[in-house]
Amino acid sequence: MQLVINDLLQSTENPDHIQRIVWVDNKNQLCFLVNIRKLSFPYSEGIHNIEASFNRGEIIKVKTDPWAISVDEEDLSESEIEIRDKAWRLINQICLTPEIFDPKQRSALIKIASKDFALSTKTVRKYLIRYWTRGMIKNALLPDFNNCGKQYGMDRKYNKKAGRKFAYSSSIQRGAITDEWKEIIRISLEKYYFIRSKPSLKYAYQQMVKEYFSKEDEKSGYKVLDVEKPIISYDQFYYWYRKWYKPEDAIHKREGRREFLQNYRAITGSATEDSMGIGTYAIDATIGDIYLVSSLDRNIVIGRSIVYLCVDIFSRTIVGLGVGIENMSGQSLRVALANTFENKKDFCKRTLDMEIGNDDWPIHYVPHTLLADRGSELISNELTQIVENLNIKIQNTGSYRPELKSVCEKYFHIVQQHISPFLPGSIQKDYMKRGGQDYRKKAVLNLSEYTQILVRCVLYYNNHNFLSDYPLTQNMIDEKIRPIPIEIFKWGLHKGNGQLRTMLLDAIRSNIYPKSQATVTPKGIHFGNLYYTCSKAVKERWFSNARIQGNWKMEVYYNPQSVATIYIRIDRQNYEVCSLIEQYEMYRDAKEEELVSLKENLRLQKAEYVEAQMNGAMQLAQDIESIVKQAKEKTKDQSLNGEVPKDIKNIRENREKEREVLKREQQAVIDQQNIGKQLNKVNHDLESVNVLDIFRKKQKEVLRDEDK
Template sequence: MQLAVNMLLKCSESNLIERIVWLDDQYCYVVNINEASFPYQLTLEEVIESLQNETKVIVEQDPFVISVEDHELTEAELSKREFAWAIIQSIYVIPAIFDSKLRAQLIKEASEDFGVTKKTVRQYLKRYWARGMTKNSLLPDYMNCGKTISQEKSFTKKPGRPTIYDSAIKRAPVTEEWKKIFRGALEKHYFIKSKPSLKYAYQQMLKESFSKKDFQSGVKVLDLDNAIPTFDQFYYWYRKWYKADYVVRKREGQREYLKNYRAIIGSATEDAKSIGVFAIDATIGDIYLVSTLDKNNVVGRPTIYLIVDIFSRAIVGVSVTLMNMSGESVRVALANCFDNKQAFCKRVLNMDIGEGDWPMHYIPHTILADRGSELISDSLTSLTENLNIKLSNIGPYRPELKGICESYFGILQQHLAPFLPGAVQKDFNKRGGKDYRKLAVLNIQQYTQILVRCIIYYNHRYLEGYPLSKAMIEQNVFPTPIEIFKWGLSRGNGRLIQLSSEQIRSNVLPTGDATVTAKGIRFAGLYYSSKQALKENWFSQARIKGSYKIKIQYDPQDVSVIYLRHDRRNYEVCHLVEYQSMYKNVTLEEVRLLQLNRNQQQADFEHVELNYQIQLAQEIEAIVQQAKAEDDSSLPKDIKAIRHNRKMEKELLINSKYEPNNEPPVFHITPIQKNKLSLFQAKQKEALDDDYQT
């Protein structure tokens, strides 16, 4: 039985739930999450024995997991969290924090340094341990009380301290119209490469929007008949809207920001003597793939992400996608890294692997990455901070700092090239070379299955020349990536954290906007349904009142399901509607490519359809003209005997259909019908004679 930090253990005979907060060679330090407490020791043998005897069971669902972005938090929540986080970081020294005497001294020093009571510091520590040991575990429980304000407070008069001295300038509270003027002035006069002062932008705003032309001098002067904003009002909204990093990027440029202003978190060699430093990188695969939905459509070359533990050289995560290198594709790779690989292979790849084939589903303490734009975005920075992961970006043109990850791309693709049709060889794009696009037969799911099999092989291969440490030699550790990883995990030095699938989904998977319609929850052109939506008649309401937007999370590797977020803790799985079941186990990018192809087909067929419409109109008009030419307009229509005429016409059609020679049928006229016909002809003759005489 393998224990890990952040694992939850529940006693079978009571409601006691304990969280593992640290492991060493002999002891397991746990806390009671229901009644926040300091850690207490349990021997490893005792914990493992209780799990084997089932007196304790592992809890998969963490009741304190929170998924929230920084922009969703109030300023008070952010301030309290950051303050508590600073205190935790200042005293969280392992293993001293787990010794009661040393911990007391650390708490006392933090109390003096931050100007708070020792009781407050102890509460922060207990809360940090009980709620998952992440930054967001220190958030106050404001979400459980109060009522959110839907809009900013409005004022009837200018807020703030009243002016002491009278002035000819009128003052007023900031309106929505003024806010638009403020934004326009900042974008036009402040966020420019010449880097003028904020005063300059304020003066230019007054000249353009709050001045009028003086007819005597011909120059612009302040419009004193109307209210004019103060510089403090202008400065307040500038600080409220724009963060410091955004200002630097806009005025200095992205390159200067990354060079001199970005955060520096750790180094590439941090914790090199233990597991937990994961390197991530991406490349374009040397193979052409076909669509999962239509084998005749070539979708191009995939983007491959690999995540490698530097210490053990084990591949801990992989992602094969048709997306470009972006923050969304990085999230997919991280989700695979943190997820249970056996469950992932079954769910996404429809593939069975053993529990011990790829038992790596932990969160590292450091991610080592290059300076690609997809790895330094605000959303990923927020993601790593929320999961307490350090993101260490190496300098430009320094691939050797994560050479293990770089080399795996060449090893894997060279290994696979002889086996795979559609694999790109060295003569690609050369005169006389093959067109490997025409040889493609594998889709993205099949290629990923092959890649996973290779990864399992390389994680179990013998590492020739691996520098085993003295402790590893003494414990007879076999030099394979998976055994080295297990050895590092058993020592607890890597400080790896384990997350449940719900936590991975809520923290890592990308978010998007879906629309509730009468047909279902529409996302990426597909429709989904859920138990709650059916129970609460969402689709009927949308048909009556109109569609509306909701926030969802999705896995770009499989569009079979999306995840509906009810609040910070609760999610619901939404499945594809039945008539769209053909899209199961299909990637989001393949769905988008199919939709683009269909739209292009419709555009290509547009002129053909218009020609059909024109031809149809001409054929209808020709038939009508022929009917008009055969019609004797001099004779009136017999509308009184419609029923009799209809009967005669039906007999004519039946006889003409079944008679061998299709000769017209012979109608027998009764004496009464003959008299009516003679009378009609006489009346017709009289009418013609009258017309002739006139």
């Protein structure tokens, strides 16, 4: 049994006794655990003892983390963020391994942190225990404000100006901030402060007062304060500026994104960190060398795919794969990261309907470091937020320095060069040259089939690629480790020198999958032009309520690789899985981008058919008008003095007479058809008799000639 950090071990005798592994030594002989239900420091246990207990059935691995939470940054209050970030800085300072697990050294570290952060030693101990018991990520340090008191998020409203009274009276009236004033403050900041000329905040306040709280003086013609009405104070203006905008927001808006990333953004990780050990993953993307067709309509070419590869630098094992037709963006990056962290056997079965063995691709771990280049999606706030929540360091290579992640770059070349001769629609050297072939016309593979081929290539290179130039260490040579990526990875995992962690599927959904807005309608949960349902919606009669009270919006998480399911977050720990309703099951295996492409094609076809549709409508109108005109003319023939007498008293009798007329007409038609059939039969019989007489006559003539 392989033990890694963050594994949960539950006692079979006492289900409430759950232990979390918080550290494994480099020799993979000793580990430290904490009881996630009790407030205590980690205690050591021999790995062989744990394995023995596991073999005897005394403990089992738990798949659900009771402390796993999912929370959006914008949903947190300022107080929660402040407490969490302060605790996080404290943890990063004192959580040194293995010193923190020695009681004497831990006590010394706690006293130092208590003095540096002006906190009691009791509070420092509380932060440490909370960090270990709740999953060792940044959000584990969030206070439990959500369990008590009034929920945050609603601004308190005042009838009079908040704060202490003024020491000195003034002719200027002050008042409480209203929604109208808030809108004025926001507009003024955007108009007069967040501009490239970089004026002061005082200037923006003065411009706001001049525009919204002034009137024209009749004598001088200048604008002066309108003291008859309340005026926003500078302190109020400054308070709402600090409340709404973070310092980095002002730099983004006033100096631009490039200046912020170059001189002001947080610097995490180190470009010189030693990667001798599994757990440093390099990630990169490229455009696939093959044209693909839509899985919904193979006559539609959807272009070339975007391929993400995530490679462990130490073992050179491909640990993650992301394939899509979405441009290189935060969404396509999330697909690759989700694949990197989840169980590959489950992924292949769920997404590709493809069976692989448990040992074919047994890599589903969270790294300690992520190495990325300068791509826009790889230096984004989105990626920064993901890696901070998962406690992953990120290293960004310098511009135009692909050699710093050469393993990942090389694998792109190897994989695409190996499969190119086999795939119709792949681009060759004469692409875009005069006289070259149009490879788009040869495309036959869809995105799912191409992904299956890439997965097969990954399995081949992980399990059968002999790295002849790999620098084996002396320990590897002594243990007769072959230079094959998966064997090197397993060796590093066994030695524990990579400090990898596991992540459950629910945690992947909450931290990796993108979120969006869905609408609850009478037809189902509408998202991405499809409709979904779930047991919670049926039980609580969402769709009936939507038909009675109207639609409403809700946030959902979704996997861009598959439209088969979406996820609704019930609270910080529980999710509801929503599946497609029956009439949309044909789209189960489609990708989100393919549905978008299909909708665009339908709109194009509709636009091209507008002329024919309008011509048909005009022809229909003319036909109706012609029939009505003829009816009017026939009616005039039966009119007396220009009017047609209408028998409206005997409608029922008239209806019966008309029905009898229709029956007689139908019977006449049937009789005429029967007479036609009988005549055809008689004619056919006559023709047969005539042919027989001619044959007999000819036969007699032949016999007469023979007698002569």
